[in-house]
Amino acid sequence: MCVIEPSPVIETRRLVLRAPGPHDAGRLVALANDANIARMTLRMPHPFSIDDAEAFVVQVAGQNPARAQTFLIEHEDHGPVGVMGLFEDKDPAPEVGYWIGRPFWGRGYATEALEGAQVWASKRWKRRALMAGHFADNPASGRVLEKAGFLYTGEVRKGFSRARDADAQTRRMVWLA
Structure with missing residues (x-):
């Protein structure tokens, strides 16, 4: 049985993954309003304003926790450092996306x-596979996914950024539990 947690918290050695809240909007703007980050994502606008951050927090709060979970990545010393999301889309397995x-x-x-989210997805969300993608001009993201055990499928898709x-x-790329 899948346990649905409306606002799960994942703890790793240095990080806590938790739901973003209204108090995080300013920090989200400070980190996300960077063209080099936004251009490596599908959904993030640039510039990224306080209105965008507030809308993001509201959108996350309204997610169906059985189909999507979005986490603020918080470092024990530095505070929020990025975002990670898992969501069901057109693929047979949920997709994961992130930015730092x-x-x-x-x-x-x-x-x-990502490794913390994989453990959570397999144990709490009962998912046996995750999908991911990275833009061809962002090999660093591919290395992150490889380190976490993702493998290339050989498929290349167009994605609108x-x-x-x-x-x-x-x-x-795909990860199998």
Whole structure:
């Protein structure tokens, strides 16, 4: 039986993944209003304003927890450092997406958060597989996914990037529990 948690919390060695709240909006803007982050995502606009952050928090609060979970990635010393989401889409398995604020790149936070989310997804959400994709011009994201055990499927899809206002080639990956 799948246990539905409306607002789960995932703890890893250095991080806590939790639901974003209204008090996080300013920090989200400070981290996400970066063209180099937004252009590597499908849905994030650039510029990213306080209105965008507030709308994001409201949208997350309204998610169906059986079909989507979005987490603020919070470091024990630095506070919020990024966002990770798992959601059901057109694929047979839920998709995972994430971003980390530029001051925190290269520290392993994305991999650590992803590994925590994988454990949660398999134990609490009862998912046996996750899908992910990264833009072909973002090999660093591919390395994060590989470190977390994702494998390339060989499929490349076009994905519309809101910040780019254009399609980008997305290399698809899968993780099996």
